[in-house]
Amino acid sequence: MSTELKVKTMAECVAAGEVPEVLFWVGCAGSFDDRAKKITKAIARILQHCNVSFAILGQEETCTGDPAKRAGNEFLFQMMAMQNIQILQGYEVKKIVTGCPHCFNTIKNEYPGLGGQFEVLHHTQLINQLMSEGKITIEGGAFKGKKITFHDPCYLGRANGEYEAPRELIRKLDAELVEMKRSKANGLCCGAGGAQMFKEAEQGLKEINVERTEDALATGSEVVAAGCPFCNTMMTDGVKHFEKEQSVQVKDIAELIAEAADL
């Protein structure tokens, strides 16, 4: 963790007369959750290392409205969406990278109908592009030869058909990618989506994250890779449930890349 982070907000860029190419949409978890903030920093470090011209909205960013929409509060969703679109358009944002598949899905698929057309990438997609362009290289990184399994976030995988970008990144770590028995289109949800993150689960026999963590542990991997801050929380809790936190780590792909590239 050598490099110092220098992240500017859009407002700061405007004041300095700069026009960033990419807006990094951090998301609420990435902004406020202590664990997720580490993912945010890893993404920012990677962008900075690759000389991507980017900025954040900072205090002007608000929730995309995803949990409100999925809980049925279409009013609140559209209020948030229209305000966000206004701000994004105010800064003439064209391209957005998100640190969360829920933000990614909402801005990519649900904002256009409300007038917000942007090119939207999930961070694993952008990082994968950057690596393919040779902007980051990993040689004998920290994860070489290690077993890593990837948990598909529903809103990246099934919802948007992106299964490969995160997997290509894991392969670039020289790690051994081990698939869970349910993966890609058949992947099992971590239990957080559809606003479940913000409520107790309904009465049942088991927690969904425990069920999913069983899949992950069965692969014998040392690292459970995630691509979503909510999945990350759920899987981390699941690993704790099985008291495996000493031997199994849950990490975002961005963290793995940043660590392996020694950023």
Add this chain to the structure above:
Amino acid sequence: MIAQIAFVLLLATASFFIFKRFQFVKRNILLGRDVQLAGEPSQRWSTMIRVALGQGKMFTRPFAAVMHLILYAGFIIINIEVLEILIDGLFGTHRVFAGIGGLYTFLIATFEVLALLVLVACVVFLVRRNAGSIKRFTMPELKGWPQNDANLILITEILLMTAFLTMNACDYQLNQIIIKDASHTYVSDAAFPISSIWSGVLEGSSQNALHLIERFCWWFHIIGILAFIVYLSYSKHLHIILAFPNTYYSKLQAPGTLNNLQSVTNEVKLMLDPSAQVPPPPDGPQRFGAKDVNDLSWVNLMNAYSCTECGRCTSECPANQTGKLLSPRKIMMDTRDRLEEVGRSMDASGGEWKEDGKSLLRDYITEEELWACTSCNACTEACPININPLDIIIDLRRYLIMEESKSPESITVMFNNIENNGAPWAMSAMDRDQWRNN
């Protein structure tokens, strides 16, 4: 001549019932709200060809897929024979197409092989369904009628195929007795590869008895098929027909996309800018979200009529797998049951929609079920005919929230946080960029 008159009467009666039932189903589906469908017809056709015609999504479970393919192909192909039956029935002919010779022999032989395969597949399905070893076939929502419906149709198919093969077996035996008799329409023995094998049981029967059995099977077969078509519309087997329009009209956007309610857009625009110009609502004020079937879209309702009750959605559902009450299959079955109920009561009151004090929400689908959904799209991915239970779940949630302000307490807190702090937690907007500094 009497036989011909009886046949015409039979055909007319069956057509009448089939027409009435299909009108009923169509009227019910059109009780749904109109929807704007995105996407090009070419994409829709290719989805239909891949998913419905090509059974593309069945093959995630190869064994069931192959068995189902046999039923599907077998049933369609064998029913080419219905054309001959219709002509024979109307004009009093017997095997009218036999004159085309070699091709006819080939066709009938193919039908026989397929009939045997269909028979075997039906027996396998029957055993598999009732053995109790597959969870999705033993779940509560299948108890009673749905379970019987499935069995009944399998048994009917077995009977129909048996009748078909027996009919051919009679003709084969007749061949052996009266091969040179001009009154007998001769069909080459080669047309009966399957029925000839077991036609031995009929050996020694008189010519009359064979004619009688042959006629009985012929009538049984055609009555069976007509009854099947009428029955279809009451049953989950409607998917045989509706799978096609259902996949044609299925969602083309990325599965993660939820529609934006236009009525809400207009209100929010006015709220943010009171001088905004918004179009008036198309047909008077509508409810936000769905309380009953007529608040859903007609695509949702067609989905409900198309559902095969296979339970693939439910077996992939994370909520259901972990013991929650939610079952996406039940969402579809409830929607259909309620729609049928509404349809029947409309018929009883001269086509008028009358409040009956019941609704899809609560009388059929409970809040507990709705709140268990993670919106993960496993159900929509699993459905072999692109049904979307999630759409209905979200629309019912919308009604709960926007019309009744009813939500689990923690969800209300989340809403308030978003409204006040711009984040689902009670965090200050001022701290949003703090991560940069440490």
